[in-house]
Amino acid sequence: MENRDQRIDAVIEAAAPFAQPVLMHLRELVHAVCPQVEEKIKWGMPFFDYKGPMCHMAAFKAHCAFGFWKSALMTGFVEVLQAGQKDSMGDLGKIKSLDDLPPDDVLMAMIAEACRLNEEGIKLPSKEKAARRDEPMDQDLLAALQLSDAAMLTFEKFSPSHRREYNLWIREAKTEATKQKRIATAIEWMSEGKSRDWKYMKKKS
Numbered sequence: 001m002e003n004r005d006q007r008i009d010a011v012i013e014a015a016a017p018f019a020q021p022v023l024m025h026l027r028e029l030v031h032a033v034c035p036q037v038e039e040k041i042k043w044g045m046p047f048f049d050y051k052g053p054m055c056h057m058a059a060f061k062a063h064c065a066f067g068f069w070k071s072a073l074m075t076g077f078v079e080v081l082q083a084g085q086k087d088s089m090g091d092l093g094k095i096k097s098l099d100d101l102p103p104d105d106v107l108m109a110m111i112a113e114a115c116r117l118n119e120e121g122i123k124l125p126s127k128e129k130a131a132r133r134d135e136p137m138d139q140d141l142l143a144a145l146q147l148s149d150a151a152m153l154t155f156e157k158f159s160p161s162h163r164r165e166y167n168l169w170i171r172e173a174k175t176e177a178t179k180q181k182r183i184a185t186a187i188e189w190m191s192e193g194k195s196r197d198w199k200y201m202k203k204k205s
Helices: 006-013 019-033 075-084 104-119 139-145 148-158 160-171 176-191 198-203
Strands: 038-042 045-049 051-058 064-068
Touching: 006 038, 019 045, 019 051, 019 064, 019 104, 045 198, 051 104, 051 198, 064 139, 075 104, 139 148, 139 160, 139 176, 160 176
Parallel strands: none
Antiparallel strands: 038 045, 045 051, 051 064
16 A cells, blocks of 8 residues: 655645645656655655655745756756756756646656666765865755755855855765754754855954
């Protein structure tokens, strides 16, 4: 029997009317492709896990977001994923209606690929110590940002160097506990419009 989490029912019911059919449709597609999927709530966002995080969705005031945990490895869908990368809001861009979603057969193929990656235990590339200009966003940080309009607005206004400072700080965490603590702090600071080194800047002024 499908694993349905009542907390996700609550998230969908609380979403704006435009978002409800989008979230319900995405949820049904995930279960249709991967009946063994487990529903969870992480950072207040619906997640779909199968042998690890697989994909996630979220609803905001004016749009929805849907992302794949290992999108960087889904090379067969580069055009679809790149076309959706708008304002760092998930892998499919800002979804305002069912019409903004790729065709069902494409979406199901993408979900199947995400399922396969976890089934075969294929991992994301190891984190690099140095943050390059084109280094992808840490997925945990991105997921947390998508839950805070204020933090996301600040992040989008940051210069590339300020973005990298936060991204590198999260990636360099030695333990998962440290990483989650840093993410929580980062979201708090960015919600207040602060850069990573705001304490030092205050001392110099």
